[in-house]
Amino acid sequence: MNKLFTTLTMMGLLLGSSMLLAQRGEDDRPRTPTPRLADGTVDLGGNGVWNLPYVTNIAARMEGFEEGKRPPFQPWAQAMWAYNRSNLVKYDPEGFCLPPGGPRSMGTPYPAEIIQDRDRILIIFEGGGHVWREIHMDGREQMKLEDLNPTYFGHSVGHWEGDTLVVDTIGYNEKTWIDYNGHMHTEQMHTIEYITRPFKEVLHYVAVIDDPGAYTEPWTVQWDINWNDDQELQDYVCQENNKFLLDMQDDEGNPFFDKTSGL
Amino acid sequence: MKSLRGMTITKVFKQFFLLVIAGSFFAGYSAYSHHSNAMFDQQRVVELSGTIKEFQFTNPHTWVQLMVEDDTGKAVEWSLEWGSPNNLGRQGIRPSTFPPGADVMIKTYPMKDGSPGGLFIGARFADGQTIGRWE
Numbered sequence: 375m376n377k378l379f380t381t382l383t384m385m386g387l388l389l390g391s392s393m394l395l396a397q398r399g400e401d402d403r404p405r406t407p408t409p410r411l412a413d414g415t416v417d418l419g420g421n422g423v424w425n426l427p428y429v430t431n432i433a434a435r436m437e438g439f440e441e442g443k444r445p446p447f448q449p450w451a452q453a454m455w456a457y458n459r460s461n462l463v464k465y466d467p468e469g470f471c472l473p474p475g476g477p478r479s480m481g482t483p484y485p486a487e488i489i490q491d492r493d494r495i496l497i498i499f500e501g502g503g504h505v506w507r508e509i510h511m512d513g514r515e516q517m518k519l520e521d522l523n524p525t526y527f528g529h530s531v532g533h534w535e536g537d538t539l540v541v542d543t544i545g546y547n548e549k550t551w552i553d554y555n556g557h558m559h560t561e562q563m564h565t566i567e568y569i570t571r572p573f574k575e576v577l578h579y580v581a582v583i584d585d586p587g588a589y590t591e592p593w594t595v596q597w598d599i600n601w602n603d604d605q606e607l608q609d610y611v612c613q614e615n616n617k618f619l620l621d622m623q624d625d626e627g628n629p630f631f632d633k634t635s636g637l
Numbered sequence: 638m639k640s641l642r643g644m645t646i647t648k649v650f651k652q653f654f655l656l657v658i659a660g661s662f663f664a665g666y667s668a669y670s671h672h673s674n675a676m677f678d679q680q681r682v683v684e685l686s687g688t689i690k691e692f693q694f695t696n697p698h699t700w701v702q703l704m705v706e707d708d709t710g711k712a713v714e715w716s717l718e719w720g721s722p723n724n725l726g727r728q729g730i731r732p733s734t735f736p737p738g739a740d741v742m743i744k745t746y747p748m749k750d751g752s753p754g755g756l757f758i759g760a761r762f763a764d765g766q767t768i769g770r771w772e
Contacts, residue, residue, distance in 0.1 A: 462675045469672030471697065484723055500723060608723035615695035617718075618672050 403600075406574035408537070411490065416537050416571050418488040418495070422603040424577055426501075429481025432553035435595040451558055451588040458556025464622060467550050471612035474502040475526040475550035476543070476565055477581035477595060487607055495532060495539070500607045509541050516542050524561050526550060539569040552583065560587030575601045677746040677756040685715060685743045692735035694722050701735055701757055703743055717745050719757040719769075734768060735760070744771065 409417040429435060433445050447455065458465065468474055474482045484501035493512035499505055509532040516531050522545035529545040543565045551558055563585040570578045577599040584592035622630040687705035701717040719725065735741070740763050745755030759769035 462673050464673070466672060484721070605727065608726060610696055610721060610723040612697040614697070615693060615700075616697055617700070617716075 403575050408571050409574055415490075415534065416539070418490055418539070418569070418571060418577070420574070420601070420603075422601055423485035423487055423500075423605045423607060425485050425600045425602045425605075426483065426499075427481055427597055427599065428483050429478070429553060429597060431555040432477065432481065432557055432595050433555065435481075435597050436593060437596070445557060445583075445593045446590040448588055448590055454558050455556045458551075458558075461625070463554060463556050466554060466556070468502065468554065469618055471503050471616055472549060473505045473526040474499075476528070476546055476552065476559070476563065477567065477579075477583065478502075478550065478553055479505075479507060479527070480567075480579050480581075480599065481553070481597060484610060485602065485605060485607060498607065500610050501612070503612050504610055509539075516544060519544050519562075524548070528563075528565075537570060539567075541565075541567040541569065543567070558588060559583070559585045562587035577601070674756060676748055676750070678749045679746045679756070681747060682758065683745050683747045683755060685745065687715070687741065687743070689735045689737050689739045689741055690714060691737060692732060694725075694732040696723075697721055699725060699730075701743065701760075703741070705753070713753050715743075715745075716754040717743060717757040718754070730768070739763075 409420060411417050433439065433443060436443065436445065444452070444455075463469070468478075468482065473479070479497070479499060479502055480486075482499070482502045484499075486497055486499045489496040489498065491511075493510070495509040495511055497507050497509070499507075505526075507527040507530065509530040511532050513533070514531055517529055522529050524545055524547035526547060526549065528543045528547075530541050530543040532539055532541040534540070544563075546559065546561060546563045546565075548559065548561055563583065565584070566582045568580040568582075572578055578596070579599055580594065580596040582592050582594050583589070619631055624630050685703060685705050687703040690702040690704050691700075693700040693702065699719045699722055701719060703715045703717060704712045705715050707713050720730075742761045744758040744760070746758060747755040757769065759767060759771035761767045761771050
Protein backbone atom coordinates (compact mmCIF):
# COMPACT_ATOMS: atom_id res chain seq x y z
CA MET A 375 0.00 0.00 0.00
CA ASN A 376 2.88 2.33 0.80
CA LYS A 377 4.22 1.62 -2.64
CA LEU A 378 0.88 2.55 -4.16
CA PHE A 379 0.86 5.76 -2.18
CA THR A 380 4.38 6.59 -3.32
CA THR A 381 3.43 5.91 -6.92
CA LEU A 382 0.34 8.06 -6.69
CA THR A 383 2.30 10.86 -5.04
CA MET A 384 4.95 10.67 -7.74
CA MET A 385 2.26 10.79 -10.42
CA GLY A 386 0.76 13.82 -8.72
CA LEU A 387 4.11 15.54 -8.46
CA LEU A 388 4.90 14.80 -12.09
CA LEU A 389 1.55 16.15 -13.16
CA GLY A 390 2.00 19.20 -10.99
CA SER A 391 5.50 19.87 -12.19
CA SER A 392 4.54 19.47 -15.84
CA MET A 393 1.82 22.04 -15.30
CA LEU A 394 4.24 24.36 -13.56
CA LEU A 395 6.63 23.88 -16.44
CA ALA A 396 3.94 25.06 -18.82
CA GLN A 397 3.78 28.33 -16.92
CA ARG A 398 7.50 28.92 -16.78
CA GLY A 399 9.51 31.27 -18.95
CA GLU A 400 10.65 30.65 -22.49
CA ASP A 401 14.10 29.45 -21.55
CA ASP A 402 12.80 26.37 -19.77
CA ARG A 403 10.74 25.11 -22.67
CA PRO A 404 11.80 22.04 -24.62
CA ARG A 405 13.16 22.84 -28.06
CA THR A 406 12.43 20.18 -30.62
CA PRO A 407 13.47 21.00 -34.20
CA THR A 408 10.83 22.67 -36.38
CA PRO A 409 8.64 20.00 -38.02
CA ARG A 410 8.52 20.12 -41.81
CA LEU A 411 6.31 18.76 -44.58
CA ALA A 412 7.73 16.42 -47.24
CA ASP A 413 8.67 19.37 -49.47
CA GLY A 414 10.53 21.09 -46.66
CA THR A 415 7.85 23.68 -45.88
CA VAL A 416 7.44 24.44 -42.20
CA ASP A 417 4.63 22.30 -40.77
CA LEU A 418 2.38 24.55 -38.69
CA GLY A 419 0.25 21.65 -37.50
CA GLY A 420 0.63 18.21 -36.00
CA ASN A 421 -1.20 15.93 -33.64
CA GLY A 422 -2.09 18.50 -31.01
CA VAL A 423 -3.32 22.07 -30.62
CA TRP A 424 -1.96 25.58 -30.24
CA ASN A 425 -2.74 26.97 -26.82
CA LEU A 426 -3.65 30.53 -27.74
CA PRO A 427 -2.82 32.94 -24.93
CA TYR A 428 -5.49 35.32 -23.67
CA VAL A 429 -4.22 38.70 -24.83
CA THR A 430 -6.53 41.10 -23.01
CA ASN A 431 -4.55 44.30 -23.66
CA ILE A 432 -2.93 44.11 -27.08
CA ALA A 433 -1.02 47.35 -26.44
CA ALA A 434 0.98 45.47 -23.81
CA ARG A 435 2.30 43.29 -26.65
CA MET A 436 3.87 46.24 -28.48
CA GLU A 437 7.63 46.28 -28.56
CA GLY A 438 9.15 48.22 -25.66
CA PHE A 439 5.80 48.44 -23.89
CA GLU A 440 5.71 50.36 -20.64
CA GLU A 441 2.78 50.82 -18.31
CA GLY A 442 0.50 53.49 -19.70
CA LYS A 443 1.81 53.25 -23.25
CA ARG A 444 -0.91 53.40 -25.89
CA PRO A 445 -1.03 52.63 -29.60
CA PRO A 446 -0.79 55.69 -31.87
CA PHE A 447 -4.45 56.60 -31.45
CA GLN A 448 -6.36 59.14 -33.46
CA PRO A 449 -8.37 61.28 -31.01
CA TRP A 450 -11.71 59.58 -31.66
CA ALA A 451 -10.21 56.10 -31.21
CA GLN A 452 -8.63 57.19 -27.92
CA ALA A 453 -11.96 58.64 -26.76
CA MET A 454 -13.77 55.43 -27.66
CA TRP A 455 -11.11 53.38 -25.88
CA ALA A 456 -11.62 55.52 -22.75
CA TYR A 457 -15.40 55.13 -23.05
CA ASN A 458 -15.06 51.36 -23.42
CA ARG A 459 -12.92 51.30 -20.28
CA SER A 460 -15.45 53.43 -18.41
CA ASN A 461 -18.26 50.91 -18.81
CA LEU A 462 -16.09 47.85 -18.17
CA VAL A 463 -16.01 46.97 -21.89
CA LYS A 464 -19.61 45.82 -21.79
CA TYR A 465 -20.07 46.48 -25.52
CA ASP A 466 -17.14 44.27 -26.52
CA PRO A 467 -18.48 42.26 -29.49
CA GLU A 468 -16.77 39.14 -28.20
CA GLY A 469 -18.99 39.34 -25.11
CA PHE A 470 -21.87 38.97 -27.56
CA CYS A 471 -20.24 35.76 -28.82
CA LEU A 472 -19.32 37.41 -32.12
CA PRO A 473 -16.04 36.32 -33.76
CA PRO A 474 -12.81 38.04 -32.71
CA GLY A 475 -11.48 38.69 -36.26
CA GLY A 476 -7.98 39.87 -37.09
CA PRO A 477 -5.02 39.51 -34.73
CA ARG A 478 -7.37 39.15 -31.78
CA SER A 479 -8.32 35.70 -33.06
CA MET A 480 -4.76 34.58 -32.25
CA GLY A 481 -5.05 35.83 -28.67
CA THR A 482 -8.51 34.64 -27.66
CA PRO A 483 -9.25 31.53 -25.59
CA TYR A 484 -9.39 28.61 -26.41
CA PRO A 485 -6.95 26.48 -28.50
CA ALA A 486 -6.64 26.46 -32.30
CA GLU A 487 -5.43 24.13 -35.03
CA ILE A 488 -3.65 25.15 -38.22
CA ILE A 489 -4.45 22.96 -41.22
CA GLN A 490 -2.17 23.25 -44.26
CA ASP A 491 -3.70 22.27 -47.56
CA ARG A 492 -2.05 22.58 -50.99
CA ASP A 493 -3.40 26.00 -51.84
CA ARG A 494 -4.72 27.33 -48.57
CA ILE A 495 -4.18 27.35 -44.84
CA LEU A 496 -7.09 27.11 -42.44
CA ILE A 497 -6.95 28.14 -38.83
CA ILE A 498 -9.79 26.68 -36.83
CA PHE A 499 -10.58 28.10 -33.44
CA GLU A 500 -12.26 26.32 -30.57
CA GLY A 501 -13.17 29.65 -28.99
CA GLY A 502 -14.21 33.00 -30.34
CA GLY A 503 -17.54 31.60 -31.43
CA HIS A 504 -16.14 28.31 -32.83
CA VAL A 505 -14.98 29.90 -36.09
CA TRP A 506 -12.23 29.54 -38.65
CA ARG A 507 -10.21 31.73 -40.98
CA GLU A 508 -8.89 30.91 -44.41
CA ILE A 509 -5.61 32.09 -45.91
CA HIS A 510 -5.28 31.76 -49.68
CA MET A 511 -1.86 30.33 -50.58
CA ASP A 512 -2.37 29.88 -54.33
CA GLY A 513 -0.36 32.94 -55.26
CA ARG A 514 -3.29 35.20 -56.00
CA GLU A 515 -2.94 38.94 -55.60
CA GLN A 516 -4.65 40.73 -52.74
CA MET A 517 -7.96 42.22 -53.86
CA LYS A 518 -8.82 45.89 -53.96
CA LEU A 519 -10.56 47.08 -50.80
CA GLU A 520 -13.48 48.49 -52.79
CA ASP A 521 -14.14 45.07 -54.32
CA LEU A 522 -14.57 43.36 -50.96
CA ASN A 523 -17.61 43.13 -48.75
CA PRO A 524 -16.40 43.79 -45.21
CA THR A 525 -16.28 40.62 -43.09
CA TYR A 526 -15.15 39.57 -39.61
CA PHE A 527 -11.96 37.94 -40.83
CA GLY A 528 -11.46 39.92 -44.03
CA HIS A 529 -9.67 38.58 -47.10
CA SER A 530 -6.32 36.91 -46.42
CA VAL A 531 -3.60 35.99 -48.91
CA GLY A 532 -0.40 34.37 -47.74
CA HIS A 533 3.02 33.34 -48.96
CA TRP A 534 6.20 31.93 -47.51
CA GLU A 535 9.29 34.09 -47.12
CA GLY A 536 11.81 31.43 -46.18
CA ASP A 537 10.39 29.86 -43.03
CA THR A 538 8.05 32.77 -42.31
CA LEU A 539 4.40 32.66 -43.29
CA VAL A 540 3.37 36.17 -44.31
CA VAL A 541 -0.37 36.87 -44.32
CA ASP A 542 -1.84 40.04 -45.78
CA THR A 543 -5.43 40.83 -44.83
CA ILE A 544 -7.85 43.62 -45.76
CA GLY A 545 -11.62 43.81 -45.96
CA TYR A 546 -12.37 43.72 -42.22
CA ASN A 547 -15.74 44.92 -41.00
CA GLU A 548 -16.01 47.25 -37.99
CA LYS A 549 -17.94 44.79 -35.86
CA THR A 550 -14.89 43.60 -33.93
CA TRP A 551 -12.50 45.17 -31.48
CA ILE A 552 -8.78 44.54 -31.61
CA ASP A 553 -8.80 43.33 -28.00
CA TYR A 554 -10.81 42.99 -24.79
CA ASN A 555 -9.26 46.22 -23.55
CA GLY A 556 -11.36 48.35 -25.91
CA HIS A 557 -9.04 49.14 -28.83
CA MET A 558 -11.20 49.65 -31.90
CA HIS A 559 -10.54 49.81 -35.63
CA THR A 560 -12.18 50.77 -38.91
CA GLU A 561 -12.81 49.07 -42.25
CA GLN A 562 -9.54 50.58 -43.41
CA MET A 563 -7.57 48.18 -41.20
CA HIS A 564 -4.86 46.31 -43.03
CA THR A 565 -2.90 43.66 -41.16
CA ILE A 566 0.28 41.86 -42.08
CA GLU A 567 1.03 38.84 -39.94
CA TYR A 568 4.38 37.06 -39.72
CA ILE A 569 4.12 33.53 -38.37
CA THR A 570 7.12 31.36 -37.61
CA ARG A 571 7.67 28.09 -35.78
CA PRO A 572 11.23 28.45 -34.46
CA PHE A 573 10.90 25.07 -32.80
CA LYS A 574 8.13 22.54 -32.49
CA GLU A 575 6.77 23.80 -29.19
CA VAL A 576 6.30 27.47 -30.12
CA LEU A 577 4.62 29.56 -32.75
CA HIS A 578 5.89 33.13 -32.84
CA TYR A 579 3.18 35.52 -33.93
CA VAL A 580 3.79 39.08 -35.16
CA ALA A 581 1.09 41.39 -36.51
CA VAL A 582 1.48 44.84 -38.04
CA ILE A 583 -1.76 46.78 -37.63
CA ASP A 584 -2.18 49.59 -40.15
CA ASP A 585 -5.48 51.42 -39.82
CA PRO A 586 -5.35 55.02 -41.05
CA GLY A 587 -8.98 55.35 -39.94
CA ALA A 588 -8.18 54.94 -36.24
CA TYR A 589 -4.41 55.21 -35.76
CA THR A 590 -1.83 57.73 -36.92
CA GLU A 591 0.74 55.14 -37.95
CA PRO A 592 1.15 51.35 -38.18
CA TRP A 593 1.99 49.54 -34.94
CA THR A 594 3.30 46.07 -34.27
CA VAL A 595 2.34 43.50 -31.68
CA GLN A 596 3.74 40.04 -31.03
CA TRP A 597 3.40 37.05 -28.77
CA ASP A 598 4.27 33.39 -28.51
CA ILE A 599 1.74 30.58 -28.79
CA ASN A 600 2.60 27.28 -27.13
CA TRP A 601 2.08 23.86 -28.66
CA ASN A 602 0.20 21.21 -26.72
CA ASP A 603 0.67 17.59 -27.78
CA ASP A 604 -1.93 16.27 -25.36
CA GLN A 605 -5.07 18.08 -26.44
CA GLU A 606 -7.68 18.06 -29.14
CA LEU A 607 -10.17 20.77 -30.01
CA GLN A 608 -13.37 20.62 -28.01
CA ASP A 609 -16.85 21.80 -28.76
CA TYR A 610 -17.46 25.38 -27.64
CA VAL A 611 -20.49 27.28 -28.83
CA CYS A 612 -20.52 30.54 -26.95
CA GLN A 613 -24.00 31.59 -28.05
CA GLU A 614 -25.81 28.87 -26.12
CA ASN A 615 -26.51 30.26 -22.64
CA ASN A 616 -24.97 33.72 -22.57
CA LYS A 617 -26.58 35.09 -19.42
CA PHE A 618 -24.31 38.11 -19.61
CA LEU A 619 -26.50 39.45 -22.41
CA LEU A 620 -29.77 38.76 -20.64
CA ASP A 621 -28.72 40.87 -17.69
CA MET A 622 -27.00 43.56 -19.73
CA GLN A 623 -28.23 47.14 -19.57
CA ASP A 624 -27.58 50.02 -21.94
CA ASP A 625 -26.21 53.42 -20.88
CA GLU A 626 -29.70 54.53 -19.78
CA GLY A 627 -30.16 51.47 -17.58
CA ASN A 628 -32.65 49.73 -19.87
CA PRO A 629 -32.33 46.03 -20.76
CA PHE A 630 -30.10 45.71 -23.82
CA PHE A 631 -32.21 42.84 -25.08
CA ASP A 632 -35.70 41.80 -24.14
CA LYS A 633 -35.62 38.78 -21.90
CA THR A 634 -36.99 35.66 -23.50
CA SER A 635 -37.62 32.19 -22.22
CA GLY A 636 -34.47 31.07 -24.07
CA LEU A 637 -33.98 27.50 -25.12
CA MET B 638 -8.33 1.07 2.24
CA LYS B 639 -5.62 2.29 4.61
CA SER B 640 -6.36 5.76 5.81
CA LEU B 641 -4.17 8.73 6.37
CA ARG B 642 -5.52 11.22 8.89
CA GLY B 643 -8.98 9.84 8.32
CA MET B 644 -8.89 10.14 4.54
CA THR B 645 -8.46 7.25 2.17
CA ILE B 646 -5.38 7.25 0.01
CA THR B 647 -7.48 7.60 -3.11
CA LYS B 648 -8.98 10.71 -1.64
CA VAL B 649 -5.58 12.16 -0.75
CA PHE B 650 -4.51 11.71 -4.34
CA LYS B 651 -7.80 13.02 -5.63
CA GLN B 652 -7.48 16.13 -3.49
CA PHE B 653 -3.95 16.75 -4.67
CA PHE B 654 -5.04 16.29 -8.26
CA LEU B 655 -7.98 18.63 -7.83
CA LEU B 656 -5.73 21.19 -6.18
CA VAL B 657 -3.44 21.08 -9.19
CA ILE B 658 -6.23 21.41 -11.72
CA ALA B 659 -7.98 24.04 -9.63
CA GLY B 660 -4.78 26.08 -9.54
CA SER B 661 -4.29 25.93 -13.28
CA PHE B 662 -7.96 26.56 -13.86
CA PHE B 663 -8.34 29.62 -11.72
CA ALA B 664 -5.15 31.11 -13.10
CA GLY B 665 -6.86 31.48 -16.43
CA TYR B 666 -10.45 31.71 -15.39
CA SER B 667 -10.52 34.88 -13.34
CA ALA B 668 -9.86 36.92 -16.44
CA TYR B 669 -12.56 35.38 -18.56
CA SER B 670 -15.95 35.40 -17.06
CA HIS B 671 -18.42 36.11 -19.78
CA HIS B 672 -17.82 38.92 -20.09
CA SER B 673 -16.50 40.53 -16.95
CA ASN B 674 -16.03 39.63 -13.31
CA ALA B 675 -16.83 43.15 -12.21
CA MET B 676 -20.18 42.10 -10.73
CA PHE B 677 -18.54 39.76 -8.22
CA ASP B 678 -17.10 40.88 -4.90
CA GLN B 679 -13.78 39.05 -4.96
CA GLN B 680 -12.75 40.45 -1.59
CA ARG B 681 -15.43 38.36 0.13
CA VAL B 682 -16.06 34.63 0.20
CA VAL B 683 -19.52 33.36 1.05
CA GLU B 684 -20.01 29.76 2.12
CA LEU B 685 -23.37 28.28 1.19
CA SER B 686 -24.93 25.04 2.32
CA GLY B 687 -27.68 23.70 0.12
CA THR B 688 -29.01 21.20 -2.37
CA ILE B 689 -28.12 21.04 -6.02
CA LYS B 690 -31.08 21.94 -8.21
CA GLU B 691 -29.29 21.76 -11.53
CA PHE B 692 -25.79 21.84 -13.00
CA GLN B 693 -26.16 23.74 -16.27
CA PHE B 694 -23.29 22.33 -18.29
CA THR B 695 -23.64 25.01 -20.96
CA ASN B 696 -21.63 27.39 -23.13
CA PRO B 697 -20.13 29.83 -22.73
CA HIS B 698 -20.05 29.15 -18.99
CA THR B 699 -21.49 26.56 -16.67
CA TRP B 700 -23.84 27.40 -13.80
CA VAL B 701 -24.37 25.57 -10.56
CA GLN B 702 -27.94 26.18 -9.38
CA LEU B 703 -28.13 25.67 -5.63
CA MET B 704 -31.18 25.80 -3.36
CA VAL B 705 -30.29 27.47 -0.08
CA GLU B 706 -32.55 28.19 2.88
CA ASP B 707 -32.53 31.85 3.88
CA ASP B 708 -32.92 33.17 7.43
CA THR B 709 -36.68 32.73 7.30
CA GLY B 710 -36.45 29.13 6.15
CA LYS B 711 -37.47 29.95 2.60
CA ALA B 712 -35.59 28.12 -0.16
CA VAL B 713 -33.73 30.55 -2.43
CA GLU B 714 -32.12 29.58 -5.72
CA TRP B 715 -28.50 30.70 -6.09
CA SER B 716 -26.81 30.88 -9.52
CA LEU B 717 -23.08 30.22 -9.32
CA GLU B 718 -21.05 30.87 -12.44
CA TRP B 719 -18.20 28.48 -13.20
CA GLY B 720 -15.86 27.77 -16.12
CA SER B 721 -16.57 26.89 -19.72
CA PRO B 722 -17.70 23.32 -20.45
CA ASN B 723 -14.79 22.69 -22.85
CA ASN B 724 -12.17 23.66 -20.29
CA LEU B 725 -13.91 21.98 -17.36
CA GLY B 726 -14.28 18.88 -19.53
CA ARG B 727 -10.51 18.83 -20.03
CA GLN B 728 -10.17 18.83 -16.26
CA GLY B 729 -12.45 15.86 -15.75
CA ILE B 730 -15.60 17.76 -14.77
CA ARG B 731 -18.79 16.18 -16.12
CA PRO B 732 -22.48 17.12 -16.10
CA SER B 733 -22.80 14.42 -13.43
CA THR B 734 -20.29 16.18 -11.16
CA PHE B 735 -23.20 17.94 -9.41
CA PRO B 736 -26.15 15.53 -9.37
CA PRO B 737 -29.54 17.12 -8.64
CA GLY B 738 -30.52 16.58 -5.03
CA ALA B 739 -26.96 16.33 -3.74
CA ASP B 740 -26.23 18.13 -0.49
CA VAL B 741 -23.18 20.28 -0.89
CA MET B 742 -21.34 23.23 0.58
CA ILE B 743 -20.15 25.81 -1.94
CA LYS B 744 -17.76 28.72 -1.61
CA THR B 745 -18.43 31.68 -3.86
CA TYR B 746 -17.46 35.26 -4.51
CA PRO B 747 -20.92 36.80 -4.15
CA MET B 748 -22.65 39.28 -6.40
CA LYS B 749 -21.93 42.87 -5.38
CA ASP B 750 -25.60 43.81 -5.76
CA GLY B 751 -26.68 41.26 -3.15
CA SER B 752 -28.68 39.10 -5.52
CA PRO B 753 -28.40 35.34 -4.88
CA GLY B 754 -25.50 34.50 -7.16
CA GLY B 755 -21.75 34.49 -7.40
CA LEU B 756 -18.59 33.18 -8.94
CA PHE B 757 -17.98 29.52 -8.07
CA ILE B 758 -14.80 28.84 -6.08
CA GLY B 759 -15.17 25.30 -4.77
CA ALA B 760 -17.52 22.72 -3.34
CA ARG B 761 -17.49 20.07 -0.65
CA PHE B 762 -19.85 17.12 -0.65
CA ALA B 763 -21.22 15.41 2.44
CA ASP B 764 -18.72 12.55 2.01
CA GLY B 765 -15.81 14.99 2.12
CA GLN B 766 -15.05 14.97 -1.59
CA THR B 767 -14.12 18.42 -2.86
CA ILE B 768 -14.31 20.06 -6.27
CA GLY B 769 -12.44 23.18 -7.33
CA ARG B 770 -10.64 25.26 -4.69
CA TRP B 771 -11.41 24.29 -1.12
CA GLU B 772 -8.87 24.87 1.56
